[in-house]
Amino acid sequence: MDHRLRWLLDLVATCGWVCWELVKHRHAQHARLRLVRVKRGLVAVLVSRMGMRDKARRALGDRTNLRFVRTWAELQDVVIREGPSTILADPRADLRGDPEWHIKMFAEAWGIPVVLYAEVTPELASVLLSQTFTGIRDVIFHRFDDNPARFQQVVTWERPLPPREPPHHPPHHPPLKAA
Numbered sequence: 001m002d003h004r005l006r007w008l009l010d011l012v013a014t015c016g017w018v019c020w021e022l023v024k025h026r027h028a029q030h031a032r033l034r035l036v037r038v039k040r041g042l043v044a045v046l047v048s049r050m051g052m053r054d055k056a057r058r059a060l061g062d063r064t065n066l067r068f069v070r071t072w073a074e075l076q077d078v079v080i081r082e083g084p085s086t087i088l089a090d091p092r093a094d095l096r097g098d099p100e101w102h103i104k105m106f107a108e109a110w111g112i113p114v115v116l117y118a119e120v121t122p123e124l125a126s127v128l129l130s131q132t133f134t135g136i137r138d139v140i141f142h143r144f145d146d147n148p149a150r151f152q153q154v155v156t157w158e159r160p161l162p163p164r165e166p167p168h169h170p171p172h173h174p175p176l177k178a179a
Contacts, residue, residue, distance in 0.1 A: 041085035048093040059151035072097030088117045107135025
């Protein structure tokens with residue numbers, strides 16, 4: 001009986017050692033074969049608050065290249081030079097610019113999906129309800145639905161060809177009023 005028990009313990013120890021070696025070997029292979037996520041496309045971002053910028057970076061920074069700009073003119077320059085696959089824009093980020101014209105130009109003339117990323121304000125609600133912004137593909141509201149899954153849902157990952165020339169800018173309309 002003692003001999004059979006010792007044989008059984010040897011068998012369990014041998015199986016344990018073999019399993020341990022397989023696990024070590026498998027972990028070593030995975031460490032060598034770590035996959036690197038390739039970033040797709042470019043998303044141009046014009047926002048009015050640093051918190052909005054951080055949310056966009058956390059949600060999309062690992063999946064795509066981001067270009068943060070401060071004005072509509074800088075955004076237009078990024079569109080011309082780099083051809084983003086999507087634009088995230090807050091109409092209140094640059095009150096000196098002409099957000100209605102720029103959004104319409106980006107969406108209709110150049111075919112770039114524009115997603116408004118803005119804080120909920122009475123002014124924004126009235127603008128959206130009056131439909132003065134044409135070409136808006138979607139809206140993300142800061143502090144309400146700006147989670148990573150929502151950002152990833154609205155971004156277009158394919159990159160269009162950059163436009164050759166900007167369309168003619170019509171006479172300047174009065175900018176949105178600051179609240």
